[in-house]
Amino acid sequence: MARTLIQAPSSVRRGDSFSLRVLLQHPMESGFRVGVDGQVLPRDIVRRFACSYNGERVVEVELFPAVSANPYLEFSAQATDSGTLSFEWEGDHGFVHREQRTITVT
């Protein structure tokens, strides 16, 4: 299991835009580096990230090897109803990681 850091407010005012910051522990091996044995290290990156709010899409991100190791993303969502924020990462070699956070809208 990959480790994640997610900064999401626990409660927000209705109608406000609130910031979400997510970081996933992942090497993001670019596939362009050469290892100690002279062989190119095979690519191992997170290709896609998606965030949904009560099942509706907030943002979907396509990631490429130029994103740093431990990919960090910051974006915003619009507060409408209390519910769940779900985060999903997908990558090479069948990598999938999901997280959820509950949010209260006042």
Place this chain on the structure above:
Amino acid sequence: MRRRRWLASAVGWPLVLQLRPAQATPEALAAAIRSFTGGTPLREGKLRIEVATLVDNGNTVPVSVRVPGAAPAEVAAIALFNERNPQSDVARFHFGPRAGLRTVSTRIRLATSQQLVAVARLADGSCWVQRVDVVVTLAACIE
């Protein structure tokens, strides 16, 4: 100017051939941008890249892109491209119905001093571009 060009063609070629595998070409950058915009002509303004112009460590460069010139709901997608990494794409953000302000940040790798290109696609189909030159002192380890 002519002598400079001649020097570049005579001396520069072997270098260019050596560097090619580790570096995308301007055509690759143009093709990457075209695949995002669908060939829509790019216009300047509306968009801002926030990045340090002198970067100490190319392995993790904080970058953020804002669209101060457009209402949040107008912005459909934001993409970030680079000029001289092995691959021109960096990241593409597609906004859904629940997205808030269209300000996005991430951390990227830069293989050398180069230009960063951000493109925003609006709901009306128009595409806006902003370019920033970045000097990198310690390059991202790519080889």
